[in-house]
Amino acid sequence: MTPDRFDPPSANRLAASRQNEAMFPAVPEQNFHVRRMTLIALLIAAIVLPCVYVAIMALSDWRSRVADATDLTLRTVRVADEHALKVFDMNETLDARVVDLTEGLDDDGIRAREAAIHEKLRTMGGGYPQVAAVSIFGRDGSLLATSRFYPSPAISIGERDDFVGIRGGKDLDHVSKVMTGHVAGEQVFNTGVARRDADGAFAGVVSVALRPSYFDAFYRELLGGNDITPITMSLVRTDGAILARYPRNPRNPREPAAVAPHSPFAEALAQGRRAGVVKMHSDLDGDDMIVAFRRVGSYPVYVSCGYRTSAIWAGWYRHLSVLILSIFTPSIALWCVIWLSLRRLGAEQEAWERWQAEASMRRSIESAYRQSRKMEALGTLVGSVAHDFNNLLMILSSNVQIARRRGTPGLDRELSAMERALKSGQSLTRQLLGVARKQxxxxxxxxxxxxxxxxxxxxxxxxxxxxxxxxxxxxxxxxxxxxxxxxxxxxxxxxxxxxxxxxxxxxxxxxxxxxxxxxxxxxxxxxxxxxxxxxxxxxxxxxxxxxxxxxxxxxxxxxxxxxxxxxxxxxxxxxxxxxxxxxxxxxxxxxxxxxxxxRATDEPAADAPPEANVDESGAPQGLRILLVEDNEEVAAGTEALLQMMGHQITCVFNADTALHLFDDAHARRARTGEPLPFDLVLSDIHMPGKMNGIDLAEAVQAFDTQLPVILVTGYAEELDRARHVDVRVLSKPFDIGLLEQLLRTIQHDLTQTGTDPAAQSTD
Structure with missing residues (x-):
């Protein structure tokens, strides 16, 4: 078990702490809990609120970016729709002029006037950059005249889908898919109208070949002339066939020629919706897209504008990073401050609790210390009273023992009552001396x-x-x-x-x-x-x-x-x-x-076996005892009792007189060899005069004699000193029987050794 450690403050610090306590009352213990809960609440708020704010701002920014992207696609697709409508309207006008030009002419008539018609077609189509060629085809699909060549090559489109569709009256085929034109010799898509004879029967097709690159260039310019853009523009037939597209996906050079059939955009086209916005994954772009689309007038063509959501995410991430840095940098500093405050509060509470424990212990020990000082003064008074009371008890005890030994018929009851009172008085005196620190x-x-x-x-x-x-x-x-x-x-x-x-x-x-x-x-x-x-x-x-x-x-x-x-x-x-x-x-x-x-410095002794009783056969006789007692009545009672035990008593009333007796006896012994007149010294310790009983015992031992000394005392401080002298000590009030047993032991020792202490020489 590790011993506890207590660090009491110095007297100056104790006084200062008391002054501080008076000026600044101690914080109640529950306040630490309130302060801790407040700091924890602040810490939670400092964590949650910025996170909530960032989440709200991030969601708001995302929605704003999606709305801006959607709005941009809608505005862009409107511009593209207006442009495409003008182009197709112009084509329709051009087709109408060519139809008017060939009105009343059959295929042979057109061939007969091919040269003049070629010039007029070249003049009509040459002024439009989007027009690759203007051509007239006969009833069987053969080329009759074109703005690109004269004379016209022998070409027939009789089996081509758009020719078959126009002949069959299908509106979709008035705009063909992208192909490599036989006449233009480049990538084009054709817009055509049917020619009718005088009877209204199908007489052929007037076709205008449009360049997709023209639309690509327009879309590039519309998007700022930057090839790296999150926006894509497309011109699409109602069946999903792509006529023009910008920008092309560099990672997918073989782009599909049509919109994915099951995409939301394809479904919107199939439903015939004229305009709208869809969100979809584009196989063409390999990305999620926001796609706005519009139908170009009454033509079977749509323009679409798509915005890559990856670009939205990238911008959103950049803004979120800046937002997080701007919000959480001071927040982290605030968290650290609150965390340090919690640490400091914990240290303060620990110090406060330690201070409370120390203060409680200090108060109790200081109170005990003050009590000891007060009891020290009281102890002096109580000790004096108890000492005098001890002498009275000794007088009473010795006289009761004398009465017992002389035999007093008819007084046994009274003597027993006196002995019980003596024991109670001895117990009370012991308590008084203990309280007075004299026991x-x-x-x-x-x-x-x-x-x-x-x-x-x-x-x-x-x-x-x-x-x-x-x-x-x-x-x-x-x-x-x-x-x-x-x-x-x-x-x-x-x-x-x-x-x-x-x-x-x-x-x-x-x-x-x-x-x-x-x-x-x-x-x-x-x-x-x-x-x-x-x-x-x-x-x-x-x-x-x-x-x-x-x-x-x-x-x-x-x-x-x-x-x-x-x-x-x-x-x-x-x-x-x-x-x-x-x-x-x-x-x-x-x-x-x-x-x-x-704490004891040595280990407790092992239990010793009981000592053998001293042989009590025979009463000690003939001890010559020097009795030193200042109280005459105590001395008289003790002397009488010892004499009844058969001892020879010499009584003096202070240690100074006793020492003079020893000096005289020692001087006679030195002159004549006469032995010392005493076998034992029985002395009180506390006596008037220059010397007390302990001084007397030390002086007796200084004569180099083995004379036994018995000291009687009721004071603890005298007992501590007496223990350093080779003497026997009885504490007042002592039992007469105990003294008798001690005298018997001394007599037994003298008998066993066969020596007479008084007869030993100092020479």
């Missing part, structure tokens, strides 16, 4: 994962049947350096408070995690700690109650239900262990008490 701690290395299971039943008993217990301790939680008894008492105190906060039942959870406080900042804690979290689902605390939760003697429980020393003991225990306690709570949200206890 000695017996710290040892503790592994939570091994210790808590054994403590589970004790916690269940403290919580009651209605509250469920959950213990969540990881396998990698660090060992702690604590007083096990005080830790157990702290857990019980918190569990009892949790039980009272959950009268209808609930859940009490014990969690543990590793945490590291940095040394870089000015903060009460630094180093590695184990965070022990004790959480309940109870009614919680109001802010005013929470502010005083660790205050000694403060309780919200009814009279007789609480002493106000439970949570203060927890706080004092944590602080004296080198850590802190913090509490978080809200009404209806439960309470969480966090204990920060220092």
């Amino acid at each position: 000695p701690l017996r710290n040892e290395t503790l592994s939570l994962e091994r210790w808590l299971p054994a403590c589970r039943e004790l916690l269940r008993a403290s919580l009651g049947a209605k509250v469920s217990l959950v213990i969540d301790i990881g396998a990698e939680v660090w060992p702690m350096h604590v007083d096990v008894a005080e830790l157990e008492l702290a857990l019980i105190n918190v569990a009892v408070n949790a039980r009272d906060a959950m009268p209808n039942g609930g859940r009490f959870t014990v969690r543990a995690a590793n945490i590291h406080f940095r040394r870089d900042d000015d903060f009460p804690l630094s180093g590695e700690f184990v965070q022990l979290s004790l959480e309940d689902t109870g009614i919680g605390m109001a802010p005013d109650v929470l502010a005083r939760a660790f205050e000694p003697l403060y309780t919200t429980k009814s009279q007789g239900m609480g002493t106000g020393l439970g949570l203060p003991q927890v706080f004092a225990f944590c602080e004296r262990s080198g850590g802190l306690a913090a509490i978080d709570s809200a009404v209806g949200a439960g309470t969480s008490v966090r204990l920060y206890l220092p």
